[in-house]
Amino acid sequence: MISVQNLSKLYGTFPALRGVSFEVPTGQVLGFLGPNGAGKSTTMKILTGYLYASGGSANVDGIDVEKNPVEVRRRVGYLPETNPLYADMRVDDYLRFVGEIRGVKGRDLRAAMDRVIASCGLQKVVKKGISELSKGYRQRVGLAQAMIHDPQILILDEPTSGLDPNQIVEIRDLIRSLGANRTVVLSTHYLQEVEATCDRILIVSGGQLVADGTHRQLCDMLPTRKVVVEIAGSADDVATKLQSAFPGARVEKLVTDPAIASFRVEQDAGAAGDMRGTVADLASKNSWKVLGMRQEGSLEDVFRHLTYDKGAAAAQGAA
Ligand SMILES: Nc1ncnc2c1ncn2[C@@H]1O[C@H](COP(=O)(O)OP(=O)(O)O)[C@@H](O)[C@H]1O
Ligand SMILES: [Mg+2]
Known part of the structure; x- marks a missing residue:
């Protein structure tokens, strides 16, 4: 269970988040949508304890991310937008290294590696160097590292961006299977992905929540x-x-x-x-x-109605 209350974030004087509140019940797959610069990555970094909020609070399983980021990271698997990997390491060495950092040891570590290698479909590339892998396989390695400590919550920041259509379908299927028994928060620009994978959708724009509901409920918002x-x-x-x-x-x-x-x-x-x-x-x-x-009347129409039309109207109002 994730709970975010009135979260705000200033970068210098720029307000990237302006009072965002939402809850994600256990087991839900939540799609996090919004135009570039809306504040998705900022929210995800705060939720995973990598960035401090300027105001408000965020809790994961009742644990405050600011007061106890180490405990939060134990429960959360995070795939950052940039998917930082060590290019010169082999896949198996990298996963072992990440597992050790997260405190998984000995027999548990070997079992954890077998588990993520199987669930992320990495069997064919375990002995390869990360620099040799295609972008699709690198994303799989990113997902595998996020899951090595078997977290029940996954926070995935644009996991399919930059992939070709075949890779997108593969990673989407993978996320759907991972989400079967986990809580997942997923940001993306692919609206079909949200329709296919998510139980619920949040749309953020300009650091504020502009919609929260199921696909059907959001489509009902259209005029x-x-x-x-x-x-x-x-x-x-x-x-x-x-x-x-x-x-x-x-x-x-x-x-x-x-x-x-x-x-x-x-x-x-x-x-x-x-x-x-x-x-x-x-x-x-x-x-x-x-x-x-x-x-x-698709999610695309809703997205444009809530994030583009309003932005354009506001810009015209200001001019
Ligand atoms: N480290 C930073 N310093 C200054 N501004 C930032 C920084 N990170 C993000 N921003 C700004 O905050 C806003 C929200 O960014 P971000 O959370 O990355 O949005 P999204 O992930 O939705 O594209 C953007 O306007 C971005 O330029
Ligand atoms: Mg982002």
Whole structure:
């Protein structure tokens, strides 16, 4: 369990964190999102006892990170954004070295090494020098070092940044399996990653929390609802009929092939009901052959709505 209360951080006079509060219950996988400079890494460094806060408090399993950083680090595995590794060491030597620093010894250390080598898929590279490894394998070594002392909490700062699409999928699967029986806080810029791996999402912007909830709850924060429907044939009257079924909505014809009529209907979130039901009723009444229908309104829209639109509006207000 992680508890952060009214956390603030000044770098000189620059406020990187401005009163951030949240809790992460045991076993949850939390996605930590925000544009560059939002304060994600700063929060993670404070949580792992590598940086002091300027105000507020952070506790891990009830232990204050500032008063007892050593005890906190025993419980937490941390993969920093920069993933600092000793390039001239072999993978096995490096993991042994990190294990020893964390106080794992003898038979326990050998068992711990076997465990992280297996769970991070490092069997093929244990005898290789770290400098010879691909970026994907280096991230695996970074995860392995974070877990060598078998912590129940993992704090991973952009674990998939800079990886190619295949490596991203591999590391994402790995994180999902690690998260099955651990508490994980994960920062990332890949929004699909959050949808695929996280139980809950926090969005920070300008050192403040701007959203906290499940993927569904965050999407419900969007000011409009959108449905895209595809109907076979040219269906000339579709737009008119959609417009009268959704008074006040924006009905937009999407360009696809001439054999398919494709429309987006967008209305205020306040309007009642699931739009898809209304479209389905309309289709059956008019014998439209519906080829596809989907709700739009993704985490990407939420992210932009909360971090970009507001930033742009604030900047315009200031100008
Ligand atoms: N050591 C530092 N000294 C001064 N400013 C810093 C330092 N570290 C981070 N910052 C600033 O604090 C803000 C938050 O940074 P960071 O926590 O790294 O954000 P994120 O990880 O979300 O990109 C940024 O504006 C960054 O430039
Ligand atoms: Mg960062």
